[in-house]
Amino acid sequence: MNGLLLINKPAGMTSHDVVSRVRYLLKTKEVGHSGTLDPMATGLMVLLIGEATKLSSYVTEGDKSYAVGIRPGVTTDTLDITGQILAEKQVQCSEGQIQELALSLVGEFQLPIPMFSAKKVDGKKLYEYAREGVQIEQPQKKMAFWNVTHQEPLKFHLHCSKGSFIRSWVQLLGDRMGCGAAMASLERTSSHQYNLTEAMTLAELASMEAQEVSRKLVPLDKALKGVKSIRVKGQDAVLMKNGQISHSLRSQLISRFNPDQDEIIQILPEEKGRLLALVGLEKQQGFKIKRVFNC
Template identity: 45%
Template structure:
């Protein structure tokens, strides 16, 4: 079984589930999970976890993300993006200075109402399923953080009113809704014209590979060379190696004490450090788990990655 995280460039037209299904066919293994839904019309970074790395799916879903998007001004749609049904069109009578000011007002901790066309569930049913039935239900605003918005270009011509920008944000942020809300605040309406996810945690669009490339790499027997191991996801965590006695405790996911540790001096230093979580390796130097110091003499398991 292949274990690790692969940085897939999701192409337009694929759902996140499509990517997982394709990779299952490519790798001939079932234990695969993606790290957060990306709209079918959006492209870009989609980290996919294989084997024991699937335990990291929730961790990567929680990471901050970066997007490049184009906001089309003057058009409001039911899906909050350009693919939806047009609800209203208005003349764009704002200046570039006003656009910049309004966009920057969204930077920081804000509340955002999730769109009807989303995968969130209400009473066991996905919002987009209700939306397709013509139903609109109340959605509670959720706290999100917009870390930064960098405006690359503002085009205010007769046949083109667009804002090109890069958004760095927390998990749970809908860029479609951000575009819609900016348009509302400007008074002319707006919707998302395009979206590329450029970064999730350490995974960037420059290092992503397409499904076609993944297929060729697997056929050549070199796909694993393009994957990030679970241990490499925690490079800042101190490395702790257990001894022979400790291996028996580690194999069963039991807490570890100092007498179970081979590099005991490094362990003592990490126990006194600010970051209490560590990487645990067996005596053959194979990564097995993330543990956390309960006190300076006791390590408790957080996540086990035994093959």
């Protein structure tokens, strides 16, 4: 069983809990994921099954979108409502003013990374420093947000770049409001080209037979939408399986690969649903096989 499995994560489970449950249900240890969700968060998790685990670094590259609820006037250590309250202030802004401020928070910002996160500093996760009460300089990073829309009172939908923290955006909104704010809810609605509407629940997965699950998987040759592909057969395919690039395939790569746009090209066999390899271009080395898939 190889491919991507789209799961709608329930609140209260860690991302590791979801992976463990799917490993149990599918009776395989070869299950990974393309990005964690906090236990309080719900929504889309893209799981990598079987040979698809080799796609991890590529599937995680895309942008994501979220529906986020906020609680104005509250500041916590975790930046969400699960944390310890550090301060409470009277909210002076109207809902209309909060909406206007939120819609203005688009673009690229240099923001602090939440201390309760898995980001590492000197080989140690930030949440480990926070739990031990160790004071360190809080790292910052560039985060980009766009397409912010108002859904309902104190709830917004927005897109963000890879590695951006929605809690940091909520903290920025709270600062602009002058009273602080904490994240009250979070739902991931899309990840790269995949959408929450395509996902199934763990209960639905548990009710399926193996063949039905296989049909629900995103096949390997469809997993990297937007990435160029070359289909091979015969000796070209045999050599590729053995980690070699034939002369004829190399000629096709030269004509198809654009160094300014392409990181990799997919090499597909004649059979649908399968992926032979990913090939990239290395400086001073030419074309190099990045991954070979055994399926």
